[in-house]
Amino acid sequence: MRLILASASPRRLELLARLGIVPDAVVPAEIDETPRKGELPVPYAERLAAEKAAASAEVGAVVLAADTVVAAGRRILPKTETEGEARAALSLLSGRRHRVHSAVTAIDPAGRARHRVSTSVVAFKRLSEEELAAYLASGEWRGKAGGYAIQGRAEALVRSLAGSHSGVMGLPLYETRALLRAAGWPLG
Secondary structure, X not given: OEEEEOOOOHHHHHHHHXXXXXXXXXXXXXXXXXXXXXXXXXXXXXXXXXHHHHHOOOOOEEEEEEEEEEEEOOEEEOXXXXXXXXXXXXXXXXXXXXXXXXXXXXXXXXXXXXXEEEEEEEEEOOOOHHHHHHHHHHOOOOOOEOOOOOXXXXXXXXXXXXXXXXXXXXXXXXXXXXXXXXXXOOXX
């Protein structure tokens, strides 16, 4: 039995390694990640994880896909590609709580899809202009949902976290382990 990870994220590979798992193949799914009109953060994360898994499905293999969404209320924050986007996202998150929804989908060898979502509440300290400028200068925000990576420098800006640290990183290990076991993947 093969395990396919439908993600190009090096963090997801690192997190799977914490479970002692090395996928047989990494097949990033090319899907449209544009939120639909009126789509809320949790259904959006669930839809993307399911679409990524379906796009990388292979008969007889276990396919694992995930998507992580940073949400300020009902607002879905983008994966920041420019410094301006990162500044706007981090300014919005400064001094307040937000939610990080990590959806995971596993498709078993028979083609049955199972889904789980981990929701964490993250509170940032109020960021001074100097802290914001230093974080932006690090470049760590590039391509990150909400403009930050909790496993990097941003961890020092987090006042509190209620939920799954691995989920905020991009792959909630508790939910992932449960889905892989249900899909028949051998875990200790």
